[in-house]
Amino acid sequence: MAQSWARFCPNLNIPQYREPLSEEKKKELDQRADKLYKRAIGNQLYKSSEFSWEVSAWHDAFGLIMDDQGLRMDKRPYEFVEKDGTGQNVMKRRIPDATLGLKTYDEFDLKHGYECTVPDCKEDHSSKQPDKRLSKNRLRAMMHNRECGLVVDGVWGKTDLVFPFALYEAKKRASSFEAAEEQIYHACKTYLAMLDDLARNPDNVAEYQTEDSSRYQLFAFTSCGSYWQVYVAWNLLDRCHVETIWEGDVKEFSRAFDLICIVDQIHDYAVNNHRPFVMRHLEAWHARHEKSLEPVRSALRLDAAISEDSMSEDMESSDSDSDDENSDSSGQSYDFGVIASLMEFHSKLPEWFHLxxxxxxxxxEKARQTRERNRKLRQSQDPNNRSPGKQRGRGRPAKAEVTKNEAPKRKRGRPPKTSSKSTKITKNSCIIRSSTRRQVNAT
Known part of the structure; x- marks a missing residue:
């Protein structure tokens, strides 16, 4: 079903995909597949942790995507809306092991552009050049405008990694496979909703911008140890569909080679299809944002015109004090922030911000209530029934007071000799003492 509906699906006939490639590209694919294959065997042999499997995937499978200057890959959370126990909409957060999306640009990037460091490079770098439609400042301003309110990043209010095209979830054991699939499905559902908002007409969100705008999609990867699966996700009839298009154990070289080829095709899709799709649909949202700012700009132009008129009147009537006072009052100008605040522009924040x-x-508030409940529970279970004022605070207990020995301390070195002389006992003294003792006993 994915091949018949999705805008793009990788060529799973790997020999057919490999045949038209250059010898240099084939050699590169062989080296990357060999590296992934050997690393998987090593991780399995040494019973590596889940972190080691993630590092292997980042470097061996997604290495070229990480090096692409127009894309960005990060372990980044995404936020979504869910009802709590009371039925209220609350914002929650999840963190996939990797999110692959588009890079945004600051003013420095837009000014200097992308420069290739490879000498005599003949590749086309137009897709890597910074585009003002992906400007951080413009995206942030549009996102905080209530007339638009388009969320572009998984973290609401941020503009660091926008409109992902792929996700990755890693587990150490195959027993966690179902949990990985559930996490992937939830993330795909959230990010597809973000792409759906982008494809809508900002002037009428009930319809798409073009007939082809509804054909957006997302890719996902899961790895349970050395066993990988590749998914493609899309929306159809207001429902998220996730389908497995490939699976295999990368401890086999042929399967590792297949995975590398599939990742490269998805990389090409992100550069040649996904990025232009996003920028093309952002134009309408930027236009909507600029249109909403027109009243503020009109007020600024009117204020500038009044200032110029007052300056000319001030020059003509410079000798009149009353005219000077009038010109000072009429020549007062306001900056953008003042006029925007007067028009309550900043007070009209989008719904996602309030949520x-x-x-x-x-x-x-829940954290405060939990702390209060735990404090009362500790007080009720205190066997000494101590008052709150006598309880010891948090942290390391105070050291016990130790009485110091008032006796003088001995100095270093050999101890001094005693002043009393030892008495030497001789044989004669022993005889005299014994005879004296016998006489006393006789009497």
Whole structure:
């Protein structure tokens, strides 16, 4: 079903995909597959942790994506809305092992652009050049505008990694396979909703921008030890569909080679299809944002015109004190922040902002109640029934007071000799003492 509906599906006939490649590219694929294959055997042999499997995937499978200047890969959380026990909408968060998306640019990147460091390079780097449609400042301003409110990052309010095209979840053992699939499905559902918002018409969100705008998709990877699976996800009839398109154990060289080829095809899709799709649909949202700012700009232009008129009047009537006072009052100008605040522009924040703040306050209140409940529980279980004022505070207990010895301390070195002389006992003295003792006993 994925091949018939999805905009792009990797060529799973690996020999057919490999045939038109250059010899240099074939050699590179062989080296990367061999590295992935040997690393998987080593991790299995030494019973490596889940972290080691993740590191292997990042470097051996997704290495080229990490090095791409137009893409970004990070272990990044995403936020979503879910009902709590009371039926209220609250914001929650999950963290996949890796999220692969588009890179955004600051003013420095937009000014200097991308420069290739390879001498005599003949590749086309147009897809790696910074684009103002992915400007951090423009995306942030549009996201905080209530007229738009388009969330571009998994973390609401951020613009660091926008509109992902792939996800990755790693587990150490095959017994955790179902948990990995559930996490992938939830993440795909959330990010597909983000792409759906992007594809909508900002002037009428009930319809898409073009007939082809609804055909967005997402890829996902899971690895349970050395066993990998590749998924493609899409929305159809308001429902998220996730389908497995490939699976295999990379401890076999042929399967490791297949995975490397599939990852490269998804990399090409991200550069040649996903990134242009995102930037093309961002144009309408940027236009909506600029249109909403037009009243503020009109006020600024009016203020500038009034300032110029007042300056000319001030020059003509410089000798009149009353005219000077009038010109000073009429020539007062306001900056963008003042006029925007007067028009209540900044007070009209999008719904996601209020939901995030209310969820944050709810979590803080629950944490406070938990601390209070635990404190009362400790007091009720205290056998000494001590009053709160006599309880010892947190941290390391105070040292016990030790009385110091008032006797003078002996100095270093050999101890001094005693002043009393030892008495030498001789044989004659022993005889005299014994005879004296016999006489006393006789009497």
């Amino acid at each position: 995030k703040e209310s969820s944050k306050m709810t979590r803080q």
